[in-house]
Amino acid sequence: MRALLCRGIIALAAPLAHSTRAQPINPIVREGVTETISAHVYVIPDGSVPLVPNVGIIVGTRATLVVDTGLGARNGEAVVREMRKVTRGTALYLVTTHVHPEHDLGASAFPADTTFLRSSDQVKDIAAGGLDLARQFSQRSPFIADLLKDAAYRPATIVFEKETTIDLGEVRARIVAMGPNHTLGDTIVFVEPDRVLFAGDLAMKPQPSFMNTASTPAHWLATLTSLEQLQPAHIVPSHGPMGGIELIDGYRGYLTTIQTRTADLKKAGKTLDEVIVIETNEQAKYPDRARLSGAIKAAFAEAP
């Protein structure tokens, strides 16, 4: 009887364990695929693999700036090797679009003399969240856990408040802290004269993800206006396909729709839970329901 029961449990447990295990993700920054975007800008494309960022390499005659590191030191090492293939000057700068693990936790692999820039909001994000998200990622698979096993946030060399510009020689990188959107500490990098915008998670093909309680659709929409005013010729989002101004337009349309509809439903007396059900049915074309409800929650909190 006991043996039968055990076998029953095993038989039940096995397919369950199988089905709850999502497709294995091996978030590796690929080498040898670096693309030339403009006269001074290169990108290691993410191939739309989850937990891999599009990594930027901006090369001037004096110095090079890398944007985002990949997940953990092993990926950071791959980024450094790709950077060395295209670099011209000797000085090296590093900035991250935000402090989530796949953007920032490869920084330890960069040379000791790297100038690592952080916004003060990114420092606040690290103080608030620590390695919580890295621990969550590590639970997804042994492979990811291994990538993150010794991960720690590398201290910044320079902490800036709102904005800083680096002259790399022939090319300048304007780095701007955009306030609370995806995180508190989202930064964008605008490369002049190439007019390439590294938009972080603030304008991408995948749906916007609200992961900071202070974030509102109104602020995100104002951010999009600021990005558009830069008149970028190329937009490199931190995930997914690169493109142009349509990435900004896509986010504007999505956020405006949710902001307007949520405010109307709240005004009509609907609760947050009711609003989420109604809009999730209406917006069935958007596949990421968690991100959709996150946007609705932010819009509901913002609405009068």
Ligand SMILES: [Zn+2]
């Ligand atoms: Zn993120």
